[in-house]
Amino acid sequence: MQDSTSPDATTIKYRKGSSASEVCEGLRRRILTLELRPGEPLDETQISRSFGVSRSPVREAINRLGAERLVVTLPNRGAVVAPIDLMGFPHFMAALDLQQRFATRLAARHRTTADLDRIEVRAAEFNAAVRAFEPMDMLQANYDFHIAVGEAGHNPYVARQYGELLSDARRYLHIHIEFLIQTEGRSLLRDQHDDFVSAIRARDVEEADRVAHRHSLQFEERFLRALRHMPDPNFRIEADTAEGDTP
Amino acid sequence: MQDSTSPDATTIKYRKGSSASEVCEGLRRRILTLELRPGEPLDETQISRSFGVSRSPVREAINRLGAERLVVTLPNRGAVVAPIDLMGFPHFMAALDLQQRFATRLAARHRTTADLDRIEVRAAEFNAAVRAFEPMDMLQANYDFHIAVGEAGHNPYVARQYGELLSDARRYLHIHIEFLIQTEGRSLLRDQHDDFVSAIRARDVEEADRVAHRHSLQFEERFLRALRHMPDPNFRIEADTAEGDTP
DNA sequence: AATAATTTTTTTGAATGCAAGATGCATACA
DNA sequence: TGTATGCATCTTGCATTCAAAAAAATTATT
Numbered sequence: 001m002q003d004s005t006s007p008d009a010t011t012i013k014y015r016k017g018s019s020a021s022e023v024c025e026g027l028r029r030r031i032l033t034l035e036l037r038p039g040e041p042l043d044e045t046q047i048s049r050s051f052g053v054s055r056s057p058v059r060e061a062i063n064r065l066g067a068e069r070l071v072v073t074l075p076n077r078g079a080v081v082a083p084i085d086l087m088g089f090p091h092f093m094a095a096l097d098l099q100q101r102f103a104t105r106l107a108a109r110h111r112t113t114a115d116l117d118r119i120e121v122r123a124a125e126f127n128a129a130v131r132a133f134e135p136m137d138m139l140q141a142n143y144d145f146h147i148a149v150g151e152a153g154h155n156p157y158v159a160r161q162y163g164e165l166l167s168d169a170r171r172y173l174h175i176h177i178e179f180l181i182q183t184e185g186r187s188l189l190r191d192q193h194d195d196f197v198s199a200i201r202a203r204d205v206e207e208a209d210r211v212a213h214r215h216s217l218q219f220e221e222r223f224l225r226a227l228r229h230m231p232d233p234n235f236r237i238e239a240d241t242a243e244g245d246t247p
Numbered sequence: 248m249q250d251s252t253s254p255d256a257t258t259i260k261y262r263k264g265s266s267a268s269e270v271c272e273g274l275r276r277r278i279l280t281l282e283l284r285p286g287e288p289l290d291e292t293q294i295s296r297s298f299g300v301s302r303s304p305v306r307e308a309i310n311r312l313g314a315e316r317l318v319v320t321l322p323n324r325g326a327v328v329a330p331i332d333l334m335g336f337p338h339f340m341a342a343l344d345l346q347q348r349f350a351t352r353l354a355a356r357h358r359t360t361a362d363l364d365r366i367e368v369r370a371a372e373f374n375a376a377v378r379a380f381e382p383m384d385m386l387q388a389n390y391d392f393h394i395a396v397g398e399a400g401h402n403p404y405v406a407r408q409y410g411e412l413l414s415d416a417r418r419y420l421h422i423h424i425e426f427l428i429q430t431e432g433r434s435l436l437r438d439q440h441d442d443f444v445s446a447i448r449a450r451d452v453e454e455a456d457r458v459a460h461r462h463s464l465q466f467e468e469r470f471l472r473a474l475r476h477m478p479d480p481n482f483r484i485e486a487d488t489a490e491g492d493t494p
Numbered sequence: 495a496a497t498a499a500t501t502t503t504t505t506t507g508a509a510t511g512c513a514a515g516a517t518g519c520a521t522a523c524a
Numbered sequence: 525t526g527t528a529t530g531c532a533t534c535t536t537g538c539a540t541t542c543a544a545a546a547a548a549a550t551t552a553t554t
Contacts (some may be wrong), residue, residue, distance in 0.1 A: 016514050016537060017323050044506075055541045057461045059507090060310055067314025069407075076264050076506060088403065094353075095404035102345050153538055156335065157342035160316075263507055263544050293535075301509045323515055323536060382535090 019053045024061035026051065031070050031081055032143075032167060033136065038084040041070060045208045068122050068164060084171055089223070092172070096165045097216035101147070101209050103162040105152025108200045108208035115152035116201055122148045123193040130192075145169045145193055152200065169219070176226035183229070266300045271308035273298065273476045279390075280383065281421045285331040289318060304357050304380055306360060319415060331418055336470070339419070343412045344463035347393070348456050350409040353400025355447045355455035362399035363448055369395045370440040377439075382424045392440055399447065416466070423473035430476070 021105045027047070030036040062079050065071045073079040078191040085092075105117070122145035129137035146166050150159040196215070274294070277283045295305045309326050312318045320326040332339075369392035376384035393413050440450040443462070444490070446455040 019538065025352050045504095056538050056540090059307070060537090063310045064314060067311060067500090077547095078506065091402040091404055092401055095408070098345070098405075100388075106341075155338040155341055157338055157412065158345075161342070164408075165404065247332055266508065292534095302536090303508050303510095307507090324517095325536065 019051075020057035020060040020064075023047070023051050023053065023057050024064050027065060028068075028070060031065070032170050032174075033139075034171060036081045036173070038081050040081045042081065044070055044078070055140075068167065072168060082187045084168075084175065086227070089172070092165070092168060093216065093220045096169055096219075097164040097213060099158065099165055100216055101212040103146075103150045103153050103158050103197065104200070104208045104212035105205050106155050106158060107149045108203050108205045110154045111152040111200055111203070115148075116197075119145070119148045119200060120197055121153060125199050127191060133181070135181060139170055139173055139177060142173065142192075145196075149196065149200070169236055172223055173219075176223055176230065179226040179230055180222060183226075249387065266298075267307040267311075269306035270294070270298050270300065270304050271311050274308055274312060275315075275317060278312070280386070281418060283328045285328050285418070287328045289326045289328065291325070306371050315411060331415075331422065332477060333474070336419070337417060338410070340463065340467045343459060343466075344414055346405065346409040346412055347463055348459040350393075350397045350405050351447070351459035352452050353402050353405060353454045354396045355450050355452045357401045358399040358447055358450070362395075363444075366392070366395045366447060367444055369435050370444050373440055374438060380428070382428060386417055386420055386424060389420070389439075390414075392443075395448070396443065402494060419470055420466075423470055424476065426473040426480075439443055440487065 027036070027042075036042075042062060044055050044058050044062070048055045051058065062071055062073065066073050066079065070082050071079045072082050107119075111119070122141065126138065126141035126145050129141045144164055146169075147159075147163055150162040150166075153159060194213075195211045198207070199211050272288075274283070283289075289309060291302050291305050291309070295302045298305065309318055309320065313320050313326065317329050318326045319329050354366075358366070371386065373385065373388035373392050376388045390413055394406075394410055397409040397413075400406060439462075442458045443455070446458050
């Protein structure tokens with residue numbers, strides 16, 4: 001109403017039942033791209049103004065994102081973008097590796113021709129983004145690729161849980177992709193997914209498992225290496241633990 | 248008709264910030280115990296009356312439960328208790344087995360003495376419920392036991408995803424526990440979890456894996472056997488799938 | 495001046511109001 | 525008799541309003 005600089009303070013009325021989804025997807029995109037930084041507080045009123053809706057759909061959107069663990073809500077003190085918990089990275093990697101191996105195994109076992117087509121399209125898009133040197137596109141395409149693999153397994157439970165972890169992985173990747181590009185150039189990132197496609201195309205379950213595991217290890221190794229060498233940590237180290245962990 | 252026994256249509260005012268949680272937990276309990284049957288529609292107004300609050304916190308609660316996949320929301324047509332998808336049971340079992348094995352492995356590897364204590368308490372509670380022949384208590388204790396195992400692994404990602412699957416497992420179990428008790432008596436259900444405890448106490452990771460896998464297989468086998476022999480299916484077979492199925 | 499207490503402001507949580515979409519029934523028509 | 529159409533009612537989704545809790549600011553007290 002009064003905010004002319006807001007990104008989409010359009011006066012067009014969404015169709016009934018779409019406002020909350022609109023806000024949810026908008027916020028999710030900004031969270032996954034780190035446009036909204038981890039730990040950043042989310043002001044309901046401000047968001048509602050920026051989307052041109054009332055607080056109700058914003059509230060609903062934040063709730064949904066909270067269930068996805070993309071935001072954490074503090075009782076009576078609003079919500080913040082879920083901090084990236086560096087201390088919990090090993091835990092995350094353990095969970096991701098497990099799901100990634102299993103999801104890729106399932107994809108190799110149960111994929112249809114249509115699934116394989118979709119996966120190959122995603123892989124091509126990823127390679128295109130790499131050739132174009134577009135970090136943001138690479139992250140999106142990488143995410144889409146693995147989502148497609150997850151769906152090719154035709155197990156909704158696995159696809160969903162794998163997808164949730166991929167959201168977090170995307171944010172971890174976002175943190176160090178610039179570093180990766182600077183240090184490794186395009187060589188190491190090119191054709192990342194071709195061995196995935198090969199194994200899935202050949203329906204080679206064991207090879208799919210190995211590929212997925214190798215991918216996890218590579219991701220972990222690169223992230224930790226980036227952490228060590230990153231001169232400018234433009235992210236906050238969140239030392240607080242979500243749950244009682246005492247290591 | 249189900250609201251003649253409104254659990255807490257009291258006029259006591261919850262403290263601010265607790266209404267939605269109260270409704271959420273109340274609904275969750277009734278969903279997990281099948282007091283609210285799969286596929287049953289959830290009327291916001293009715294629920295709000297039965298809890299003595301307005302529709303806002305009910306809406307929030309339903310959203311949260313939707314994120315837990317305990318209810319599914321149909322656009323502009325409200326929400327229903329998540330149907331139990333019998334066609335998807337094999338998919339569910341695949342996901343559960345994976346997480347159960349991994350979660351139990353982690354518990355054997357990383358459990359503290361306090362964790363082991365908690366697990367043993369839960370196991371004792373379960374055995375007590377079995378001896379008392381109380382099906383509802385058995386379900387609750389079984390759920391609590393496996394949740395405790397999940398938490399003993401000290402990996403929040405795994406504990407969370409395992410816990411989500413355990414909610415579904417609890418509903419599947421609810422369907423056929425009466426049958427199990429009738430056909431197998433107390434012999435087969437007693438000391439179900441003692442081998443879990445042994446492996447976790449001994450920190451024997453491989454044995455924990457085997458125990459967890461055996462448990463999964465036993466659960467699957469019993470459920471399928473119950474399905475074949477159940478003379479009175481007091482549940483609705485929901486053939487429709489939540490996503491992408493032509494209605 | 496520093497700190498504690500109190501008031502003011504801001505922000506969240508819940509209640510209410512209102513309009514869009516859906517459901518059901520009655521009636522009209524083939 | 526079966527099917528289509530229009531109206532009435534209900535439910536949901538969003539907006540608005542109200543109240544409680546936390547944050548900020550001001551005043552008071554030592």
